Amino acid sequence: MTSSGSGQDSREPSADAAAVVSDLLEESPPPGEFERLRELLLGEERRALDAARARIAELERTQDNLSQRLPGALEALADEASTTRVANALAAPVSQALGAAVQRNRQSLIDVLFPIIGPLIRKSIAEALRNLVADLNGAIESSFTLRGLKWRVEAWRAGVPYAQVVLKHRLAYAIDHVFLIERDSGLVLHHEAAPGLPELDKDAIAGMLTALGDFVGDSVGREGGGTLESVRVGEHLVWMLHGPRANLACFIRGVPPQALHGLLEQRLEEIHARLAAAADEDPRTPQNQTIWHEALQPPALIQEAGRSAESEQRKSPSRWPLLLIVLVLAALLFAFLLSRERWQARVDDLRGKLEAHPGFVLNGIEAKPWSRLVVHGLLDPDAAPLAPLLDASAFGGVEPKLDATGYLSTDDAVVERRAQRLLQPPAGVRIAVKDGALNLSGAAPQAWLDTATERAGWIAGVARVASTLTPEIDPVATARAELQRLVREFPSTQVGFLDDATPADDAANAVDTIAREARRAIELAKIGKVRVRLTCVGANTEVGSGQTNQRLRAARAQWLALALAARGVGGTDGGALATDGDAGLNRRVAYLRLTVEDTP
Amino acid sequence: MRTHKLCMLGDFGVGKTSLVARFVRSTFSAKYLTTVGVKVDSKEVALPGREPLKLVVWDIAGRGALDGVGENYLRGASALLLVADGTREASLASALNLLMQSRRSLPNAVVALAVNKLDLVDRWEVAPATLAELRNTLPVFETSALSGDGVEAAFADLAARLAP
Numbered sequence: 001m002t003s004s005g006s007g008q009d010s011r012e013p014s015a016d017a018a019a020v021v022s023d024l025l026e027e028s029p030p031p032g033e034f035e036r037l038r039e040l041l042l043g044e045e046r047r048a049l050d051a052a053r054a055r056i057a058e059l060e061r062t063q064d065n066l067s068q069r070l071p072g073a074l075e076a077l078a079d080e081a082s083t084t085r086v087a088n089a090l091a092a093p094v095s096q097a098l099g100a101a102v103q104r105n106r107q108s109l110i111d112v113l114f115p116i117i118g119p120l121i122r123k124s125i126a127e128a129l130r131n132l133v134a135d136l137n138g139a140i141e142s143s144f145t146l147r148g149l150k151w152r153v154e155a156w157r158a159g160v161p162y163a164q165v166v167l168k169h170r171l172a173y174a175i176d177h178v179f180l181i182e183r184d185s186g187l188v189l190h191h192e193a194a195p196g197l198p199e200l201d202k203d204a205i206a207g208m209l210t211a212l213g214d215f216v217g218d219s220v221g222r223e224g225g226g227t228l229e230s231v232r233v234g235e236h237l238v239w240m241l242h243g244p245r246a247n248l249a250c251f252i253r254g255v256p257p258q259a260l261h262g263l264l265e266q267r268l269e270e271i272h273a274r275l276a277a278a279a280d281e282d283p284r285t286p287q288n289q290t291i292w293h294e295a296l297q298p299p300a301l302i303q304e305a306g307r308s309a310e311s312e313q314r315k316s317p318s319r320w321p322l323l324l325i326v327l328v329l330a331a332l333l334f335a336f337l338l339s340r341e342r343w344q345a346r347v348d349d350l351r352g353k354l355e356a357h358p359g360f361v362l363n364g365i366e367a368k369p370w371s372r373l374v375v376h377g378l379l380d381p382d383a384a385p386l387a388p389l390l391d392a393s394a395f396g397g398v399e400p401k402l403d404a405t406g407y408l409s410t411d412d413a414v415v416e417r418r419a420q421r422l423l424q425p426p427a428g429v430r431i432a433v434k435d436g437a438l439n440l441s442g443a444a445p446q447a448w449l450d451t452a453t454e455r456a457g458w459i460a461g462v463a464r465v466a467s468t469l470t471p472e473i474d475p476v477a478t479a480r481a482e483l484q485r486l487v488r489e490f491p492s493t494q495v496g497f498l499d500d501a502t503p504a505d506d507a508a509n510a511v512d513t514i515a516r517e518a519r520r521a522i523e524l525a526k527i528g529k530v531r532v533r534l535t536c537v538g539a540n541t542e543v544g545s546g547q548t549n550q551r552l553r554a555a556r557a558q559w560l561a562l563a564l565a566a567r568g569v570g571g572t573d574g575g576a577l578a579t580d581g582d583a584g585l586n587r588r589v590a591y592l593r594l595t596v597e598d599t600p
Numbered sequence: 601m602r603t604h605k606l607c608m609l610g611d612f613g614v615g616k617t618s619l620v621a622r623f624v625r626s627t628f629s630a631k632y633l634t635t636v637g638v639k640v641d642s643k644e645v646a647l648p649g650r651e652p653l654k655l656v657v658w659d660i661a662g663r664g665a666l667d668g669v670g671e672n673y674l675r676g677a678s679a680l681l682l683v684a685d686g687t688r689e690a691s692l693a694s695a696l697n698l699l700m701q702s703r704r705s706l707p708n709a710v711v712a713l714a715v716n717k718l719d720l721v722d723r724w725e726v727a728p729a730t731l732a733e734l735r736n737t738l739p740v741f742e743t744s745a746l747s748g749d750g751v752e753a754a755f756a757d758l759a760a761r762l763a764p
Binding site: 183184186201203204205207208211212214 | 638640641654672675
């Protein structure tokens, strides 16, 4: 209706306008005609324009007063819905305006907030310090108790600071909610809450937890069948324990002990045992609710978890294998160190002996325990051999090797060995070296004495020679020389005769002398290692016949033999003395002839 | 008090969340719908002459067909409220398709259909004859989340059928 009416109105002015335009083209119109033409052509628009202007003016007038009217308008918001609507409408621009204001003028914001934040911060710090002091007090108090000592031992065994153990034991935690949730539907089978907590929509929370678990499981644990086990937000921790028919969700504040998790697992297993035993029964029956309540009430869980933790600490069965391993390792370490110590002690002992060994300068010992040992040094050829010393050192099957370079030592012992080697002294000679002085003493053959005296001063390491050597005496030669003298002297000791066989008055003295000399000759023969023959020789003057003289000489020789025999002088072989005659002497005497024969 | 799980199913934008918001006072933000894909609320429903009953309403993010996660969310549900947008006939087809899919895992769940946006009835594409035909197979409620018309009735009908 409205649209058709307006169409007719628009068509009528258009026809009039056409007539007016035609008239204008034919003649000049009077001034009033222009106004009429304008009214015909633009009247509608002019009226609309005037209305718009009036509206704008009204709006501007209204806006001018807005700042005055706005507080009143806001105060006039009576109902909550209107207030909420205005608040929602203002939220975004106010937030943006605040951000811009903060960026442009931070100081003003600081000035405003400082009086508020300062006390809040001080209060927070004071509260934290109070808690810290309480913890320190607890730690100090516990330090001198049996429990404190146990914690110290625990810290020592675990290798963590004592403070950490104290905090672990003193940390309080609380269980806010425990949900027993039907696995499939996510509906709450039972709910326990700590006293004093506000009411919450437990069904919605249980449902969302189940949905989150499904979401996480399907999103990240699809292949491994993983489940959402725990969620941590700030100091709050949610443990999710899953069973075939029901899940447990435990809302915890603080740091719970692991024993609590084990206890919750145990409780969930017990619940499933109950559910399995009464499979046809509704798990929400009052009887079941009572059972769930006893199993899941937070104070009882905390108490039981505390007991379990202490019990586990008391038992600590798994500590023994660890202790045993530690002991074995310690024993092995001790054995290793002892073995190293023994090896080192033996090396040190060998080093000491080598350093004290004359004629050897130790440069070093290259030792690898129970594997290799090489001795490096300088060795004089005249030094005592090192092999016995090395062989005597026990290195557990490791054969010491010697890496030695030759040199000349001036050590007294080595110089003495060198003098021994070069001089080769006879048995009666003693060689000693002290402070570079070569001392020669004893007796030696003259030939050796001559050689030694010449060579001694040239021996390396000998600074001077001191000799007390004497020529050596040969008893054999001396005895033989004495025998030769006796051989010469025996004929001069004669026994005189008055007539044929009558000895002179001093014959006895002569016989005694001859007998003494004869015994001495026999002794000398033993020393001189020769045989002697004693022969009694008779002599006579040339008066008388030849036969008579011969008989006379024999008689006188016989008389002497008998006289000597009477004095204990026999033949050299122990038999009777031989007799002989000396026809050329021409005297009435008898004497003893000594003949020396070499031992066959 | 007995508790039952009710799942809201329907295409994107049909007004499921608005219906739930009209029915319950929400605990969780609607942002979970775009992150986790579901938002759970609960409400006690008073039944005349019977013990009240609690409905735990799972508002599952709108989709034309169920995927693995969506099917998981349906587990253990006792009731389904299918939601269609009266101004979009295609959303009715999606709701019925979702019903067919969910029947595989929930053969015994009680079901109702809410044709939403009754406040825009002059723009409805769903013909009254179609609704009449559907009423022969399942309860159909014409609802408006904006005005609240039919919302309580739809939930109450499901609750009444769930109650022993």
